[in-house]
Amino acid sequence: MSKKPFRFSVESWSVEQQNKEYETPIFNLFKHRLRLNSENIEGDFYIIDAPNWVNVIAITADREVVLVEQFRFGVDKPSLEIPGGVCDPGESPLETAKRELQEETGYISKKWSSLGKVSANPAIMNNYNYFFLAEECEPNGTMNLDQHERIKVHKLSYQDFLDRVEDGTIDHSIVVAAVAKLLLRET
Structure with a gap:
């Protein structure tokens, strides 16, 4: 680098x-x-x-990636994604990441690291998306979904997760950007 x-x-x-x-x-x-x-x-x-956003690549001790499936109104279909959400006023991106992981999946982690940030769409938007890696994630049994969220939690092996990004099953551009940041970190 x-x-x-x-x-x-x-x-x-x-x-x-x-x-x-x-x-x-x-x-x-x-x-x-x-x-x-x-x-x-x-x-x-x-x-x-728009407010800043966060996304979390959450990996269990067994190297499974915790994903969320939810209906996305913009594309009018379900989407498979990593957990994430909007930073509340006064909340740091890391605080948001921890909150969103628990709220959307019922998983928590004690091992967090930053994967950096990207400009969501600098041509027309003024916000940033922050990425975090949460390792050794484990369920704590408590989800707390927003009023309009309907989420199904999935776990895929790390390689299956990467395969789903490569084959386009996971096509959310911000998720793909988070994966790029993760893979660049691993090189």
Whole structure:
């Protein structure tokens, strides 16, 4: 891994005006009027203001990955994913990760490490997704699902989990990004 930081060189746009166009319980939509000073041009850009998220690759002592199956309304079908959720106000990403793992799966871990973060979609979103590895996970028997969550917990062997990512059964882009971070850590 290169220790030398990348030097970004494109000019930043400046915010001339911003307006909240729409508000929902999970995100706000802003319209920004931006200006590129060197070329004296302006344009309207839309930004989704969303809270940070976390996702957890949870592995048991037997090297099984704890997954959640749930219906996803955006694609109108079930999805197989790693546990995760939204950071509550004032909550650190690690605190969120621990809470979401327990709430969605009934599993806990005492062995946590960060796998880093990614920008969810920097073209239109301002939030980050934080990834964690929880090892030696064990069930504590207590799930605490949100009102609209209907989750079925699955355990797959580590290799079967990777195979499901490779064959597209697991196709959630943020889950795939978490797997990439994990595999890069292992190299």
